[in-house]
Amino acid sequence: MTAATTTTSADRIDERTLVIRVRGDVTAASEGALMAAYAQAGEKTRTIVLDFSGLEYMNSGGIGLLVTLLVRANRQKQKLLACGLNDHYKQIFELTRLDEAIGIHETETAALAATKG
Amino acid sequence: MPAGAINLNVAGRRLVGPVQGFGQLWQKTYRVRLGSSIEPADVIREWRTNYARFWPAGNRFYAPPTGLEPGDVAVINAASVGGVQVSTGIRVIYADDESFTFMSAEGHPAAGMITFSATRDDAGVIAQVQLLIRANDPFYDLMLPIYGHRAEDQVWIKTLGALAAHFGAPAEVTMERTLVDRRRNWAEAKNLWQNAAIRSGLYMAGRPVRWARRLFGRRG
Numbered sequence A: 001m002t003a004a005t006t007t008t009s010a011d012r013i014d015e016r017t018l019v020i021r022v023r024g025d026v027t028a029a030s031e032g033a034l035m036a037a038y039a040q041a042g043e044k045t046r047t048i049v050l051d052f053s054g055l056e057y058m059n060s061g062g063i064g065l066l067v068t069l070l071v072r073a074n075r076q077k078q079k080l081l082a083c084g085l086n087d088h089y090k091q092i093f094e095l096t097r098l099d100e101a102i103g104i105h106e107t108e109t110a111a112l113a114a115t116k117g
Numbered sequence B: 001m002p003a004g005a006i007n008l009n010v011a012g013r014r015l016v017g018p019v020q021g022f023g024q025l026w027q028k029t030y031r032v033r034l035g036s037s038i039e040p041a042d043v044i045r046e047w048r049t050n051y052a053r054f055w056p057a058g059n060r061f062y063a064p065p066t067g068l069e070p071g072d073v074a075v076i077n078a079a080s081v082g083g084v085q086v087s088t089g090i091r092v093i094y095a096d097d098e099s100f101t102f103m104s105a106e107g108h109p110a111a112g113m114i115t116f117s118a119t120r121d122d123a124g125v126i127a128q129v130q131l132l133i134r135a136n137d138p139f140y141d142l143m144l145p146i147y148g149h150r151a152e153d154q155v156w157i158k159t160l161g162a163l164a165a166h167f168g169a170p171a172e173v174t175m176e177r178t179l180v181d182r183r184r185n186w187a188e189a190k191n192l193w194q195n196a197a198i199r200s201g202l203y204m205a206g207r208p209v210r211w212a213r214r215l216f217g218r219r220g
Helices: A028-038 A060-075 A087-095 A108-116 B040-049 B138-166 B186-194 B196-205 B207-219
Strands: A006-014 A017-026 A047-058 A079-083 A103-105 B025-035 B060-062 B073-079 B085-095 B099-105 B110-121 B124-135 B173-181
Touching: A006 A028, A017 A028, A017 A060, A017 A108, A028 A060, A047 A060, A047 A087, A047 A108, A060 A079, A060 B025, A060 B099, A060 B110, A060 B124, A060 B173, A079 A108, A103 A108, B025 B138, B040 B099, B040 B110, B040 B124, B040 B138, B085 B110, B085 B196, B124 B138, B138 B173, B138 B186, B138 B196, B186 B196, B196 B207
Parallel strands: A017 A047, A047 A079, A079 A103
Antiparallel strands: A006 A017, B025 B124, B025 B173, B060 B073, B073 B085, B085 B099, B099 B110, B110 B124
């Protein structure tokens, strides 16, 4: 299996909000990087914003990984949001109806504003 | 559509992914080794071009003749319990040299994604079918332990077996099954309304009536 060139970093905004920045490719091989970032969420986190502005490529394996992340987040009663998707990947989220479970926002600012609402 | 094909439960239907289904979320992975004399791209090219050829007998896959491209819609007529031919469909959401992915139409037994891929490791090329699916509604969910899991396994084991035979490899298919989410989406129980198996069964049961209408319509 091809190794994914995924890098992630997690920025804590406040006690309840974490931003995970995703860079590079997201495929099935990205599980380690993505879950390592998610592991920093902790019990008090209620919202996780996935920043895809550094995303270069994502395939269906990557979509499947996001579904798994969504399942884990829902188990912890956490909400997932996404920002920074280009038009192509916004369409992919809409086509796969992933946007019905992961709220999509243009920018990180917009996503964070939505957490306050 | 070719003569004899049943084209139901596809037009006007939305796609249903692993988020929209009712039942528990399963990841199922089927693999077969194809040897080292071919390349993954050769496998995918053949599979996309002649997808229906590798399906088990009794099941039909009707797709555009140009090979599977993103956006293509295919009608499936699948053999099911009691001789019912379940008519449903899929849409190709991804396709490239290394893999292609289907997503189900509303009413399909499995809500989710199926990815077909070929990769190479030190021992050669591996063809894989990976499902990330939920039973679409409570009826399919009830049938899973009785019939669904076994039927699904048979489809993909036979498909990969046929693919292996095409490339001259032994049909030794391995299978892994992982329960990703044991919770059910009760809000999606309403998917039952779109159930393609039930609708297909009712359509087949109505054949005598349609035949009589055509007969008396001609005479009248």
